[in-house]
Amino acid sequence: MLSSAIVVFREVFEIVLIVGIVLAATRGMPGRGCAIALGFGGGIAGSALVALFTESISAMAEGVGQEIFNAGVLFTAAGFIGWTILWMKRHAREMKGQFARLGQDVANGKISYLVLSAVIALAVLREGSEIVLFTYGMLAAGQSPALLLTGSATGLVAGAGIGMLLYLGLIRLSVRVFMQVTSWMLVLLVAGMMSQGIGFLVAAGIFEKFTNVVWDSSWLLSEQGIVGQSLGTLIGYTARPMAIQIFVYLLTLGTLVMFMKLIDYKSLSAMRASAAALAILALLFPTQAQATKKVYSPYVEKGELELEWRGGLTHDDDDDEADGAWEQKLGIGYGFTERLFLEVYGEVEKENEESAEFTAAELEAKVQLTDPGEYWLDVGLLGEYKYNTADGADKIEGQLLLAKDVGSFMHLANLVLEREVGDDSEDETEGGISWSSRYRYNEAFEPGLEIYSEFGELSDMGEFDDQGHSLGPVVYGKVGSFKYDVGYLIGLSDSAPDGTFKAILEYEWHF
Amino acid sequence: MHKTAKILAAAIFFLALTTLQAMAAQEYTITIKDHKFSPETLQIPAGEKVKLTIVNNDPSPEEFESYELNREKIIGGNSKGVVFIGPLEPGSYPYFGEFNMDTAKGTIVAK
Numbered sequence: 001m002l003s004s005a006i007v008v009f010r011e012v013f014e015i016v017l018i019v020g021i022v023l024a025a026t027r028g029m030p031g032r033g034c035a036i037a038l039g040f041g042g043g044i045a046g047s048a049l050v051a052l053f054t055e056s057i058s059a060m061a062e063g064v065g066q067e068i069f070n071a072g073v074l075f076t077a078a079g080f081i082g083w084t085i086l087w088m089k090r091h092a093r094e095m096k097g098q099f100a101r102l103g104q105d106v107a108n109g110k111i112s113y114l115v116l117s118a119v120i121a122l123a124v125l126r127e128g129s130e131i132v133l134f135t136y137g138m139l140a141a142g143q144s145p146a147l148l149l150t151g152s153a154t155g156l157v158a159g160a161g162i163g164m165l166l167y168l169g170l171i172r173l174s175v176r177v178f179m180q181v182t183s184w185m186l187v188l189l190v191a192g193m194m195s196q197g198i199g200f201l202v203a204a205g206i207f208e209k210f211t212n213v214v215w216d217s218s219w220l221l222s223e224q225g226i227v228g229q230s231l232g233t234l235i236g237y238t239a240r241p242m243a244i245q246i247f248v249y250l251l252t253l254g255t256l257v258m259f260m261k262l263i264d265y266k267s268l269s270a271m272r273a274s275a276a277a278l279a280i281l282a283l284l285f286p287t288q289a290q291a292t293k294k295v296y297s298p299y300v301e302k303g304e305l306e307l308e309w310r311g312g313l314t315h316d317d318d319d320d321e322a323d324g325a326w327e328q329k330l331g332i333g334y335g336f337t338e339r340l341f342l343e344v345y346g347e348v349e350k351e352n353e354e355s356a357e358f359t360a361a362e363l364e365a366k367v368q369l370t371d372p373g374e375y376w377l378d379v380g381l382l383g384e385y386k387y388n389t390a391d392g393a394d395k396i397e398g399q400l401l402l403a404k405d406v407g408s409f410m411h412l413a414n415l416v417l418e419r420e421v422g423d424d425s426e427d428e429t430e431g432g433i434s435w436s437s438r439y440r441y442n443e444a445f446e447p448g449l450e451i452y453s454e455f456g457e458l459s460d461m462g463e464f465d466d467q468g469h470s471l472g473p474v475v476y477g478k479v480g481s482f483k484y485d486v487g488y489l490i491g492l493s494d495s496a497p498d499g500t501f502k503a504i505l506e507y508e509w510h511f
Numbered sequence: 512m513h514k515t516a517k518i519l520a521a522a523i524f525f526l527a528l529t530t531l532q533a534m535a536a537q538e539y540t541i542t543i544k545d546h547k548f549s550p551e552t553l554q555i556p557a558g559e560k561v562k563l564t565i566v567n568n569d570p571s572p573e574e575f576e577s578y579e580l581n582r583e584k585i586i587g588g589n590s591k592g593v594v595f596i597g598p599l600e601p602g603s604y605p606y607f608g609e610f611n612m613d614t615a616k617g618t619i620v621a622k
Contacts, residue, residue, distance in 0.1 A: 302585055338585075372582060373560065373595035400523075405581055407600060443578045 001151035003189055004143075007081070007134050008155030010182040011127040014088065016163025017175065018123045022116065023167070026106060031113060039117035043124020050129040054136050067204035070140035074197035077133035078190045078252070084130065085183050085190070086259050137193055140200070187256045192236020195249040202242060213240045247507075251307075255330075293470075293489060293502045295412045295436035295450055298380025298401035300368040304335040305509040308343070314497035322497045324352040333364070334511075341366040349390075359390040366401070378403040382414070393425035410446075412436040417458075428457040432468075438476055446476040450487060454496075465494040474502075481508050536562040536595065541575075543567040543586070546611035557601040557621035566591040573615060577606035580619065597621070 019036060026032040058069055106116050131152070138148055166175070202211050218239035222228050231237035236249055293312060310329040316322040326349070333343025343364045350356040364384045372378050380401035388394050397418040404411050414434040420426050432455055438448030454468035455461050474487030485504035491497050539561060542549045546569060555561045565575050567586040575594060576583040586592040596604075599621040608615025 301583065371593065371595055373597070410581065440578075440581065 001147040001154075004135070004138060004148045004151030005155040005158070006182060006185050007189065008131055008152040009159040010155075010186060011131050012156050012159030013163050013178070013182075014084075015124055015127050016160055016167070019120060020163065020167035022102070022120060026116070029106065032106075032116070035113040035116045036120055039120025040124055042117065042121035043128055046121065046125040047128025047132055050125075051132045054132060058136065067200040068206065070137070071197040071200035071204065073133055073140055074137045074193045074200065077130065077137045078193040078197065080126070080130045080133060081186055081193075082190045082252075082256055084126065085186050085256065088179065089183065089260055137196075183260070187253065187260070188235040190256065191249045191252040194252040195236045195238070195241070195245040198248045199238070199242065199245055202244070211242045211244060214243050214246055216240050293434075293450065293452055293500065294485070294504055295434045296366065296380075296382055296399065296401050296414055297403050297412055298366075298368055298370075298378050299372060299403070300335050300337075300339055300341040300366055300380070302335045302338045303511050304341075305511055306333045306343070307331075307507045308333065308345075309505045310503070312500055312502040314500045316491070316497040316499075318494070319497065320353070321351045326350050327359075329362075331362075331364075339368045341368075357390045360386050360388050362386045372403075373405070376404070391424075393420040394422045395420050408440050410438050410440055428459070431455050431458045436474070438474075444477045444479050448474050448476060450474045450489065452489065452496075467493055468496040469493040470496045470500060472500075482506065483508065536560040536597075538562045538564065540564045540566060541617070543569055543573050543608065543615065545569065546573070546608065546614045548606075548608065548615055548617040551617045552620060553617065554620045554622055555597070555599070558598045560595060561597045561599075563594045563596055564591055565594060571610070573611065574609035575606060576609045577604060577619075579604040580606060582606075583609070 019040065022036060023032070026036075054073065102116065102119065106113060135148060135152070139145065162178075216239060221231070221237070221239065223237070223239045228237065228239070238245065241249075294310065308329070308331040310331075311326065312328075313324070313326045314322045315324060327347065328349075329345045329347045331343050331345035333341055335341045343366075345360075345362040345364065346358065347360040347362065348356055349359045362384055364382065367381045367383075369379045369381060370377075380403075382397075382399040382401055384395075384397040384399075386395040386397070395418055397416065399417070400415040402413040402415075412435070416432040416434065417429060418431075419429045433451075433453045435451040436448055438446045440446050449471070451471045452468070456467050461467065469492040470489040471492055472487055472489035474485060476485050477483070483504075483506040485502075485506075487502055489500040489502065491499065537556065537559060539553060539555060541553060541563060543565065565584070565586050567573055567588060567590055570588040572585055572587045574583060574585045575592070580596050580599075582594050582596060584592050584594050596619070599619075601621050604619045604621065606617055606619065
């Protein structure tokens with residue numbers, strides 16, 4: 001009941017806030033009341049449609065795919081709410097200004113009242129559908145409808161009431177604090193929904209890995225009691241969680257927290273806080289604002305689903321920008337055939353003294369050309385398109401991937417060519433070589449060495465110190481389904497940072 | 512740019528020549544039946560490349576995997592796959608079937 005109260009409170013509060021801001025921004029404009037009411041009504045009607053739609057899918061799914069439907073609803077609701085948390089966090093500051101401008105544009109006749117209505121309608125629709133999906137998700141999770149209704153009603157009254165009092169200026173409250181507290185509660189809620197969703201997929205027989213129950217805490221807190229049930233929806237408490245549920249919970253939590261902290265880029269302490277938060281996922285190493293260091297093997301495994309995190313941190317006495325700069329990438333990839341592996345990444349960078357930015361989205365394709373051991377060298381190709389979301393042009397990169405086993409040693413070489421494309425691109429092709437040698441001592445521990453040489457623009461390579469050369473010890477290994485690749489690269493040339501910590505963590509499944 | 516292009520082209524050509532030089536390799540076969548490999552111990556010559564054909568007579572897929580041999584390959588149900596191993600130093604190299612680890616295991620002995 002508490003969870004529905006919180007969700008509905010937050011959603012209604014947001015709606016009232018938005019409507020309040022728009023009302024304030026359009027003060028004195030004739031007919032604005034009509035436009036806003038129209039938008040509001042439209043949003044509600046849309047949400048009712050979403051409810052009907054969900055209801056009919058639910059009816060279809062009954063018996064046949066009830067669990068799949070439940071999982072789908074939970075995942076969708078989690079995604080919506082998660083996105084709203086982040087969106088709100090990012091845009092809350094700008095909203096007032098944006099709506100003021102919107103109001104001005106309408107007043108100046110630049111845009112019609114219809115746009116005003118549409119903006120309100122969309123906001124209400126989003127919040128409304130989230131409430132609908134969340135409610136279905138909670139029903140799916142076995143919550144009592146009566147409790148849900150009570151909770152929602154409470155949230156509605158509280159959200160609308162407080163919102164209106166704020167608007168009318170009758171009370172002064174830190175909206176920021178409200179939003180922050182409810183955001184954090186929603187984060188836990190979303191993580192819980194994701195873990196429940198995966199539980200349904202397991203029940204439906206769709207997901208079969210890592211379904212071992214990790215612990216049983218029903219002696220401590222039963223799922224059936226009121227506290228247990230409330231905690232169940234509030235933070236996703238299960239007395240007998242499966243390994244995959246724990247994993248999904250932590251992953252969702254970690255991802256949301258990471259993004260939330262990154263949006264909150266104001267201070268160094270926020271950065272340190274996000275570092276602590278990510279400790280769940282990996283060792284946090286700030287990285288160099290050049291490509292994250294990885295030497296690829298040419299091998300592809302069909303049916304392998306991989307989650308990859310890469311991080312790197314540089315320090316450099318001569319280059320202030322690179323000193324303390326970091327970069328992180330998170331990617332997910334799948335081996336579609338025995339020869340083709342595709343992966344998509346998101347990249348976040350922070351240069352020293354600047355704020356963290358989401359800098360790129362990448363699509364990577366790896367093709368295995370030869371069978372391991374069939375010829376003198378194992379060969380593969382890598383192609384990557386980097387879509388730049390910060391300043392700068394997009395980039396294409398092509399690599400020739402080579403590998404060879406020599407006794408207990410494995411050597412890898414990547415020949416790299418890259419070129420900027422699109423707007424703002426410079427007309428130059430850059431090249432480099434990456435090398436890795438490792439001693440395959442055992443599966444969990446393989447000490448090795450990596451060398452990276454970036455020659456820069458191929459037709460105008462410059463001297464050794466103008467190029468980026470680094471070298472250093474790296475350790476690799478596989479523990480269970482986790483693979484790691486951790487090392488420290490020493491800069492050999494002036495252009496390369498003095499030191500780079502790097503870490504790559506991968507988690508694999510097979511489908 | 513011309514000079515660099517020529518060097519790159521030559522390098523790739525040279526690489527192509529060396530890698531595509533496929534030497535004739537001795538062939539052996541391992542069969543999977545009822546989640547067991549057969550023969551469980553296979554002897555192959557040391558210091559030579561060997562072509563291993565794995566025939567899966569079970570309806571379910573199996574993954575031939577060995578850390579020591581540095582190979583993993585999924586063989587579908589009722590199909591076969593090829594794995595190249597070697598040249599190996601003399602010794603014993605264990606392998607297993609990842610999907611049926613209790614029963615599917617074997618050793619390759621290089622002599």
